[in-house]
Amino acid sequence: MAIQKSTPAVDGVHAFKLPDVGEGLIEAELLTWYVKPGDEVKDGQMICEIETAKAVVELPCPYSGTVKELFAAEGETVEVGTVIITVDDGTGGSGGGTAEADTGAETEEREKPLVGYGEKAASTQRRPRRRPAATAPTPAAPAPRAAPAPTPEPAAPAAPVRSEGRPLAKPPVRKLAKDLGIDLATVSPTGKDGIITRDDVHAAVEAVRAPETAPAVETPVETDRSAREQRIPIKGVRKHTAAAMVNSAFTAPHVTEFLQVDVTRTMKAVARLRERPDFADVKVSPLLLVAKALLMAIRRHPGINASWDEENQEIVVKNYVNLGIAAATERGLVVPNIKDAESKTLPELAASLKRLTETARAGKTGPADMSGGTITITNVGVFGVDAGTPIINPGEAAILAFGQIRDMPWVHKGELKIRKVTTLSLSFDHRLVDGELGSKVLRDIGTALEDPELTALAWG
Template structure:
């Protein structure tokens, strides 16, 4: 590491989740010239899972912010440089090219008019590009710069221009395909994965990046073109509406959620079962627990008892708490329950989970549930809090909805939807009476959960909510 590199330190976009490839810079908390210290938060970024604050790992003065707010940056790319020795005087930091950029090399003593030899970018994990003896064509200089500068004592005298290089030999050129492009499209690994996910052949994509590198935007443009070609043309209105539509880019949490739901819906065969249950006794117990000194200050509501009822049902039917491992062709049964709670936030739907929820007492579960919901509403849920879930509850009742067919959270085998609790006529002890009634819906992955197991779990949840004393007798 050179002295300049030691002085001007770069902080690169870290992988703050599990294998994430990019993050969007939401907000900078510092500007060039600001003094920063080790551990100080310098920006907030949004990954595919959550918004996260990034601390700088060294002291110094901010020299440069490499990207503007709203820019999506690949993991491993430098986003800020810091002068760690600002008292040393002026010094020009050496620019470090981002991943995939071409690097121009030239002898230190060569005059400015000498042509620099270019080379293709060497992408990580893809080896060197095919060698070529052809030099990069010179860019014409503006007329104001065509005259040679006056010689100085430090600069060598101008020399006669060198003869034009001989044309490159045909056999030295890289192998071309039928379209005249390089036989192997150049793209970074995340871009190749994106193309694979979208079903796009990189051979058909026109690159826009330096040295013919295919970018994410190129892949998205190709995917949009394919989709447009598939759709039946619809006559457009004579005049487009003005100010009556809004377009918001799909990115961050919402983009990841959309992709996860599509993958889940078309990978796991969903089965959904419903049951309507009288929860009058549960609602009465909720009112009593709110007055219990042991639960003072904690979040006590019907969702708490639904969560406890589901945990009891899982204890009685542990095979529901599993996941399908497609790669190894195995069913992974889990002896712990990380209970996910679907939460709607301004950035989209997220599913943080309560670790080892099955081992918690009712007060501990109430405390964890309150912290989870509060953190989600503030937009401060960390990626760790959203990873490792085993089964999920979605509370659609808070929106006044009776029931639904929820989509399973990826990596899990089931999800329970809790509908609105409403006063309805119900046959109770042989008479029609007004009772508190709700509908529960359980979606499960039919590859590993058959109808019998799914029905038993749903029936047990309903039984506990109908007679909550089973929380004691079945525990």
């Protein structure tokens, strides 16, 4: 993963800005630093892990040298184009150029994204320095902070913030305030040049907790309610998922159909497949045969594997299947997909499912694995749920929900018996798929699961 070295060194200090990772996004959350100030790094060495709205990505450093300073704390959301680290290559002088590296020269730059989407123009301007007032304030109206001496003007230290108007604080102090629920805008700074220190944050906490003189009958204060609530920032994968689901729900007219299926023979087929040598290194589950049944149904009814082109007013039927599998992770729901799933053998499909789920659970699914999906399966049965009305993944025509498999009374060959039964739910975009097509697809999936071996022989 190469990064364009577009920022010139100042006194041997290179400033590395958060790059565009090729998704057209404007920000990312910095999850983990792999380095600290004073560490030696090499060109191409992974230095941190970030989470965008779609995936978790490791960033390599484009410079070799010594880490001088980190400009973002773990858990902080950083805008693309913001300096996150400076590296001293050992060729400069006193290191007084850190501020210049942080703010950049007042010139236009061309920044290349990490992958895909070509170049993006970015204008980086130097933050104006504060100048002393033209006339000194009168004693009756003292200035809240002393203006810096006009001369001599020393090299500015690395700026702890990146936008005018925000309270001045270094990343560790910002993280401390965030963890303690303190708004830095309400904290009185005592540090040099008006910088908020850790002691200032702790003092603000004590001020909030200190008992206040109050009338006999007190009304609950906000701090009492916050002690009984948990506030979770909406960012990263969860933010992207929320926006995508709202867009899908209010753009595509959803229709959902349900079908109960006797999958006793499917469960027997799963048990037999697990004993075969070509499935020894993969996990064979009912989901594998559900995926195969869906692929067979798509081959018979390709209109279910389509998308709506609003701009050209066309329905685009795909001759390939990028099969999405919804996966619940610690960071939210992701839908990676198996490229060209229709061309894979059953063992290949099983191996692809294994890689997909393991990567998703490890939080390492890349943007390319989550783009280009054509149809999706969501396995709600793993949560002990029978059925639901799944929301279609944006850009697709349908999504299949696979419920839990239960022992239920079922009429089999004219007699009431206990059989393995599941419920399938198919949601589809009614602009693309009418009731007849949706019903045929769902019925074919059910038929394939009722007798998978016979279906495979009959349908090829």
